[in-house]
Amino acid sequence: MAKSGLASRLYRGEAGLNIVGRRKLWFTVAGVLVLIAVLSFAVRGFSLGIEFAGGNSFQVPASVGTLDQTEDKVNEALATEGGGAKVVTAQKVGSTSGEYYELRTSQLSADQANAVKATMADEFGINADQISGSQVSEAWGSQVTSRALLGLVIFVLVVAAYLVLRFEWRMAVAAIISLFMNLILTAGIYSLVGFEVTPSTIIGFLTILGFALYDVVVVFDKVQENTRGITANNNQTYGEAANLALNQSLMRSLNTSVVALLPVGGLLFIGAGLLGAGTLKDLGLVLFVGMAMAFLTSILLSTPLLVLLKNQDPRIDAHTKRVLARRGAIARGEITPRGAARQATAEEATDEPIDPEAAALAGSAPKVGARPAAKRSAGARGGRPAGGGGNRPGGAKRR
Numbered sequence: 001m002a003k004s005g006l007a008s009r010l011y012r013g014e015a016g017l018n019i020v021g022r023r024k025l026w027f028t029v030a031g032v033l034v035l036i037a038v039l040s041f042a043v044r045g046f047s048l049g050i051e052f053a054g055g056n057s058f059q060v061p062a063s064v065g066t067l068d069q070t071e072d073k074v075n076e077a078l079a080t081e082g083g084g085a086k087v088v089t090a091q092k093v094g095s096t097s098g099e100y101y102e103l104r105t106s107q108l109s110a111d112q113a114n115a116v117k118a119t120m121a122d123e124f125g126i127n128a129d130q131i132s133g134s135q136v137s138e139a140w141g142s143q144v145t146s147r148a149l150l151g152l153v154i155f156v157l158v159v160a161a162y163l164v165l166r167f168e169w170r171m172a173v174a175a176i177i178s179l180f181m182n183l184i185l186t187a188g189i190y191s192l193v194g195f196e197v198t199p200s201t202i203i204g205f206l207t208i209l210g211f212a213l214y215d216v217v218v219v220f221d222k223v224q225e226n227t228r229g230i231t232a233n234n235n236q237t238y239g240e241a242a243n244l245a246l247n248q249s250l251m252r253s254l255n256t257s258v259v260a261l262l263p264v265g266g267l268l269f270i271g272a273g274l275l276g277a278g279t280l281k282d283l284g285l286v287l288f289v290g291m292a293m294a295f296l297t298s299i300l301l302s303t304p305l306l307v308l309l310k311n312q313d314p315r316i317d318a319h320t321k322r323v324l325a326r327r328g329a330i331a332r333g334e335i336t337p338r339g340a341a342r343q344a345t346a347e348e349a350t351d352e353p354i355d356p357e358a359a360a361l362a363g364s365a366p367k368v369g370a371r372p373a374a375k376r377s378a379g380a381r382g383g384r385p386a387g388g389g390g391n392r393p394g395g396a397k398r399r
Contacts, residue, residue, distance in 0.1 A: 017250070020243035023304030030181060030301055037188025044191050049104070049198040050088060052141030056108045058117070059132045062099040064124040067092055070101050073123045074116075081115035082108055089196060091281075108135075141199070148202045155206070159213055167220055170309040175216045178302035182212045185297070186290045200282035208290030211260065215253055215298035222249045223303060231319045234326045238316050239307045246303050257295040264288045 019026075050057065060070055071090045078085045085106040093102050108116065113133055121128040156176060163172035183205065190197060222245040230241055268284030310316050329335045 017247055018243065019246050019300065020239045020304050020307050023308065026300040026304055033188065034181070034184055037184050037191065040188055040191040044194075046187075046191055047194045047196045048141070049196050050106075050136045051144065051199055052138055052197065054107050054138035054141075055088060055136055056085075056105045056113055057134050057136060058103045058105070058120065059093075060101045060103065060120065060124065061126065061130055062092060062101055064101075064126065067101055070124075071103065074103050074105075074120060077116050077119035077123060078105060081119050082112055085112070104136075110135075144199050144202060148206060151206055152209075155209060163217075163220075166217075167224060170313075171220050171224075171306055174302050174306040174309060175213065175220070177305060178216055178297045179209055179212055181301055182208065182290065182294050182297045185293050186286070189289055189293075190286075195285060196282065198282045201286045204283050204286030204290065207287060208294055211291055212294035212298060215256065215294055216302045218253060218256075219246060219249050219298060219303055220306070222246075223306065231315055234319075234322050237320045237323050238310050239320075242303055242307050242310075246299065250299065253295060253299060257291060260291055261288060264291060 058074065060074075064070055067090055071087050074090075075087055078087065082105065085108055088104045088106060090101060090103045093100060105116075113135065117131050117133055118128055120131055124131075156179070159179070160172045160176060163175055186205070186208070189195075190201070195201075223242045226241040226245045226248075227238055230236065230238055264284055264287045268281065268288050311320065326335070
């Protein structure tokens with residue numbers, strides 16, 4: 001029979017991927033990535049939108065030309081009247097009154113904004129009244145950030161309480177560390193690539209926390225099922241049982257992530273990329289990056305970290321030592337595993353290997369002189385026929 005493919009073995013949880021056993025590798029990779037992210041925070045920083053850095057916004061009718069042409073002309077107006085300011089972002093926006101281009105620039109004074117607006121009207125050949133402008137203060141972005149941090153703290157506290165009640169405190173610690181790793185790595189990608197941080201980005205960050213938590217809880221539930229009462233036997237360590245749980249839930253986590261990433265990818269690449277819906281770009285981008293990172297952290301970090309914490313428990317540590325000591329004794333031939341002694345004795349007596357199928361049939365066959373194993377009738381007593389008293393005539397059943 002042909003061997004099963006990797007996909008089939010993944011669905012059955014039989015792939016045997018040694019994820020927990022290679023936890024030092026995953027921890028090293030995660031540590032290097034976190035170091036790169038922190039260095040990027042310190043050196044490059046973030047590309048903040050005007051809601052956080054402050055700036056001006058101009059709305060120009062889409063009838064003046066393409067978005068690229070409009071951006072070039074606005075940059076020319078800023079170069080002459082804006083004191084060196086530049087267009088930060090430009091996107092096409094639709095409304096009930098028609099489509100228009102929204103161009104956000106760096107900070108301008110009131111006189112500079114009016115001069116730029118007049119120059120833009122001359123460049124486009126339209127009235128200045130058709131161009132609307134507004135100024136955005138960085139104070140609004142600071143309020144959004146403070147509210148987001150408050151929401152993050154409340155979310156973490158609620159999640160910690162739930163995980164402690166549902167599982168145990170070590171699982172809560174591993175899950176929360178995995179969540180923070182997800183945030184740090186996602187923010188590191190934003191800093192390295194230079195994606196713009198907007199209020200939609202902050203909302204997306206809080207959204208991916210819930211998705212990451214769901215994936216971790218699914219894996220931990222299977223880990224708890226596999227490790228319940230594990231110290232009662234000496235056949236499997238806690239890390240091996242947790243690794244088995246990872247293999248059994250890996251395909252489910254992968255399917256969940258793919259199903260979640262498909263609509264987000266459509267929102268990002270089709271809605272924002274092809275159709276030009278710029279308002280969807282910020283939210284779709286952070287969701288796509290964050291969900292992909294959440295899948296990786298829930299598989300490669302949360303469970304290996306849980307095993308590392310559980311191995312600090314004296315009971316689990318002692319159990320692991322017993323399992324490893326027993327395996328070492330078996331390898332040295334000092335003890336014989338259960339089920340192997342009877343077969344070894346039979347082989348020594350005959351000097352021939354025992355066929356497993358023949359041994360199974362022999363074990364099921366009745367011994368010579370043994371009574372039949374059939375179940376006696378309910379009415380039989382002491383081997384006598386039911387309803388009668390031995391050989392007495394009256395013992396026959398009346399009709």
